[in-house]
Amino acid sequence: MPSKYQPQVSCWREDLHKGVYTTQLPLTNNKKLRYANDDYCELSRRFTGMNPFLRMLMIIIAFLIILLSILGFYMVIRDIVVGEEDSLMFLPFNFVVILIIQLFLQMFLNICFAPEDCPIRFNRKTGKVYIYDHFLLYFGAWSTFTRSPFRAKEITVKEFNWADIQGCMTSVSAPTGSGGMIRSYRLECVVCEPNTTKVIDHFLLAAYSSLNYYEWMWINSYMAFSDNNLDAEFMPEEDFTWPIKVNWPEEIDKKSKASSLEEYQQIDAEYKKLGNK
Known part of the structure; x- marks a missing residue:
């Protein structure tokens, strides 16, 4: 049975219930809560x-592979130019090398310049959601x-x-040795046209090595003002963080923190006036 939200996202497994989740234990935010x-x-x-340390390791590996690929x-x-015997046999090899360089250069630069996090904000007073996206989240597409x-x-x-x-x-599965x-x-998360199931956009909420729905359940209850069963513990701080920080645009930062729809509309009108000047 396909997803009711079309066009269907790649590797679809199931559609999730949207609404308040009731559980015996508190709904965990999976140690992902930055602020609330x-x-x-x-x-x-x-x-x-x-992770900063894993990033450094991946940067070093990608850099070495790029250097070796360029050398190859x-x-x-050089062998083709100087007319080495059978050198043309290796010409197709260069097309593979170009793809390898593209892949690892993409990896190298995106890991270097991605921010420390790509957070998402949910404002339950205005009913708005804000995503801070970087291509690293979708690397491999x-x-x-x-x-x-x-x-x-x-x-x-x-x-x-x-x-x-x-x-x-x-979900994606692969055989092991x-x-x-x-x-x-x-x-x-898929974004549909209002009051339809037609998908116009989508974004990543979380990635797991095992099946769970923690963040989705937590967010649904939070947005419905059902706070009694929510784990409100903030994510632990790290001693070392990546130097590129999250920097929300000023307008979005103000809108996402609005305490009412009226305040949101005032902020929106203010920035529209500034944009028309």
């Missing part, structure tokens, strides 16, 4: 690959090979209505 008050909350979307590319071209690696500094900030957002779980399977799960 009665107006809005901010959750982390930092995954394992954004140069040696093949087809766009990894088509997107310019020199756009690694780009940050995309989007605003959505909570009413238009639905949850989906996606021992004959088993390894699975990864991604909790995706």
Whole structure:
């Protein structure tokens, strides 16, 4: 049975219930809560690959692979230019090398320039959702090979209505050498046209190595003002963090913290006036 939200997100597994979740134990935020008050909350979307020490290791590995690939590319071209025997046999090898360089240059620059986190804010007083997106969250998609690696500094900030957002779980599995399977799960949010199931956008909420719905359940209850059963513990602080910090645009920062829809509209009108000057 396919998703009722079409076009369906890649590797779809199931659609998720939207509404208050009732459990015996407190609903955990999976140690992703960066901040929360009665107006809005901010959750982390930092995954394992954004750990500072792992980042440094991946940067070094990617840099070495890029250097070796460039060296191999140069040696093949040099042999062709000087007319080495059978050198043309290795010409297809260079096309593979170009793809490898593109992949690891993309990885190298995006890991270097991605911020320490890509948080998401939910304002329950205005019913708005704000995402702070970087391409590193979607690394591995087809766009990894088509997107310019020199756009690694780009940050995309989007605003959505909570009413238009639905949850989906996606999963990918791969065989292991021992004959088993390894699975990864991604909790995706799809954005639909108002009062329809037509998907116009989607974004990543969380990624897991095992199946769970923690953040989705927590957010649903928070947005419904059902706080009694919510784990309100903030995510632990780290001794060392990545030097590139989260920097919300001023307008979005103010809107996302508005205490009412009226205050949100005032902020919106204020910035529209500034934009028309």
